[in-house]
Amino acid sequence: MSxxxxxxxxxxxxxxxxxxxxxxxxxxxxxxxxxxxxxAANIICGNEVNEAIIELxxxxxxxxxxxxxxxxxxxxxxxxxxxxxxxxxxxxxxIKAFSILKTKPKRYGCRAYIAIAGGFHLNKIMGxxxxxxxxxxxxxxxxxxxxxxxxxxTHKINKTQKDNTIQISENDFAYANWHINIAHQHNDxxxxxxxxxxxxxxxLFNESSQLSLFNTSFTVANDSNRMxxxxxxxxxxxxxxxxxxxxxxxxGIIQVTPKGQxxxxxxxxxxxxxxxxxxxxxxxxxxxxxQCRPGDVISFNHISENESLHKLSGLQxxxxxxxxxVEMTNR
Amino acid sequence: xxxxxxxxxxxxxxxxxxxxxxxEQINMQVIAWQHEIESNPFPGFIECVPAYSxxxxxxxxxCNIDDLKNHLxxxxxxxxxxxxxxxxxxxxxxxxxxxxxxYDSEFGFDLPWLSNVLKLSIEEIIQIHSEHIYRVYMIxxxxxxxxxxxxxxxxxxxxxxxxxxxxxxxxxxxxxKQTGIYPAEIPGGWNIIGKxxxxxxxxxxxxxxxxxxxxxxxxIPITKKEFDQFQ
Numbered sequence: 360m361s362x363x364x365x366x367x368x369x370x371x372x373x374x375x376x377x378x379x380x381x382x383x384x385x386x387x388x389x390x391x392x393x394x395x396x397x398x399a400a401n402i403i404c405g406n407e408v409n410e411a412i413i414e415l416x417x418x419x420x421x422x423x424x425x426x427x428x429x430x431x432x433x434x435x436x437x438x439x440x441x442x443x444x445x446x447x448x449x450x451x452x453x454i455k456a457f458s459i460l461k462t463k464p465k466r467y468g469c470r471a472y473i474a475i476a477g478g479f480h481l482n483k484i485m486g487x488x489x490x491x492x493x494x495x496x497x498x499x500x501x502x503x504x505x506x507x508x509x510x511x512x513t514h515k516i517n518k519t520q521k522d523n524t525i526q527i528s529e530n531d532f533a534y535a536n537w538h539i540n541i542a543h544q545h546n547d548x549x550x551x552x553x554x555x556x557x558x559x560x561x562x563l564f565n566e567s568s569q570l571s572l573f574n575t576s577f578t579v580a581n582d583s584n585r586m587x588x589x590x591x592x593x594x595x596x597x598x599x600x601x602x603x604x605x606x607x608x609x610x611g612i613i614q615v616t617p618k619g620q621x622x623x624x625x626x627x628x629x630x631x632x633x634x635x636x637x638x639x640x641x642x643x644x645x646x647x648x649x650q651c652r653p654g655d656v657i658s659f660n661h662i663s664e665n666e667s668l669h670k671l672s673g674l675q676x677x678x679x680x681x682x683x684x685v686e687m688t689n690r
Numbered sequence: 691x692x693x694x695x696x697x698x699x700x701x702x703x704x705x706x707x708x709x710x711x712x713x714e715q716i717n718m719q720v721i722a723w724q725h726e727i728e729s730n731p732f733p734g735f736i737e738c739v740p741a742y743s744x745x746x747x748x749x750x751x752x753c754n755i756d757d758l759k760n761h762l763x764x765x766x767x768x769x770x771x772x773x774x775x776x777x778x779x780x781x782x783x784x785x786x787x788x789x790x791x792x793y794d795s796e797f798g799f800d801l802p803w804l805s806n807v808l809k810l811s812i813e814e815i816i817q818i819h820s821e822h823i824y825r826v827y828m829i830x831x832x833x834x835x836x837x838x839x840x841x842x843x844x845x846x847x848x849x850x851x852x853x854x855x856x857x858x859x860x861x862x863x864x865x866x867k868q869t870g871i872y873p874a875e876i877p878g879g880w881n882i883i884g885k886x887x888x889x890x891x892x893x894x895x896x897x898x899x900x901x902x903x904x905x906x907x908x909x910i911p912i913t914k915k916e917f918d919q920f921q
Binding site: 606641 | 724830833835874894903
């Protein structure tokens with residue numbers, strides 16, 4: 360059983376929750392940008408959260424389903440249609456063979472995720488199917504999806520996809536008779552507030568740069584991508600110019616280039632970096648940040664390390680709760 | 691004794707920064723701690739990432755990061771006081787690996803420029819570079835790129851002002867106090883002095899990287915003919 364990519368759109372790639380255990384060889388973790396939406400789509404499909412998923416950036420994707428399938432789309436950045444009927448996000452959908460799923464533009468958000476119940480058949484490289492383009496690793500031939508790509512999937516009927524929960528009549532698709540409200544944190548606008556903790560080199564920055572970070576706003580630059588978000592705004596500078604000894608960096612670190620431009624490292628961040636790190640994004644706000652598109656305006660809000668850890672455990676609880684809700688619904 | 695600094699770089703990753711220097715003793719300490727943690731993993735441990743003078747530990751939600759920080763701080767205080775890891779000389783895993791290099795000007799296209807800047811003949815550069823044994827301090831920048839040092843002072847140069855757009859895979863470069871091997875064809879700013887016929891990064895092999903942090907490397911000069919026979 361398979362789907363065929365008719366149009367990849369702005370960009371589409373295969374991801375999962377990342378390629379762990381190989382950072383000591385310089386291999387980035389990678390994986391989905393918005394872990395919350397990707398996990399939600401997989402959970403709704405009855406999959407493990409780490410199952411392979413298609414990450415869509417913005418709109419323009421067209422996929423034909425070559426067989427009947429159960430799927431879910433979650434996230435932001437586009438609206439979705441099956442054979443020209445608009446569909447809801449975060450729903451388990453039974454889609455009939457030969458139906459076409461299309462995405463169209465939306466004013467805000469950046470990434471949507473398509474999961475299929477049973478998961479895609481793909482070879483894991485170093486324990487993951489995540490596509491990392493600079494080294495041609497993962498996904499399909501280590502690249503973004505292109506027109507004509509055929510991706511096979513396993514049609515697995517487990518308790519989540521009991522056939523009797525979805526009745527397809529003459530329509531091309533139908534929703535499961537249950538609906539769980541997913542408490543996404545995305546802003547429904549092009550302005551976002553992101554919680555941050557002071558970074559390891561915070562004290563090396565001059566006072567006006569420290570004030571700028573939390574009291575002015577920054578615009579996501581056009582050359583932002585899965586590796587990092589370049590920000591346009593006030594220049595940030597050190598009290599005294601100095602060379603740093605390179606050390607490990609992770610998704611969410613806000614590093615500052617010698618020219619004073621902040622860059623937030625994202626999913627495909629390199630493993631080691633040498634720029635001073637003024638702050639880091641609260642891990643629970645990374646899904647929200649991943650939904651920012653070039654041109655969006657970000658303001659940073661200072662929180663403590665404990666508040667950040669508390670927010671992260673709250674997010675983890677939400678995911679656990681979602682799993683339980685889906686299981687209960689299908690009992 | 692420098693007291694290591696422990697800080698978060700993510701809600702699920704902490705760094706132990708032993709110093710802010712490139713120093714063989716410090717890097718040995720980093721690798722010793724990496725082995726210590728990898729061989730006694732705790733609940734929630736994912737992986738360690740060694741760098742020049744710091745070690746970063748990634749964990750999942752099964753690990754309380756505050757407890758981990760406290761635990762590591764105590765353990766470091768005890769072991770560093772006893773000088774336990776400072777006396778640590780060689781870990782069992784660390785190997786000395788011989789890497790054949792063809793220093794022919796076809797591959798080492800920056801040799802003439804270096805010769806001019808360093809006031810050394812090309813032969814002297816090759817001799818100095820290949821006589822020394824280098825330590826692999828860390829792997830990063832791009833998958834499989836080994837940062838090795840310390841380069842003899844006579845060979846120290848700055849990076850290129852204008853990075854080369856395409857440096858072929860296997861190229862050996864020097865920059866500052868470091869020498870490295872390009873695992874894949876990419877743009878880069880190091881001065882290129884030769885090329886190895888070995889594959890140092892192979893995503894489909896089991897070991898993935900020929901080298902790891904803590905290993906030692908000796909470059910063995912080979913002729914163009916020997917290089918071609920390797921292919």
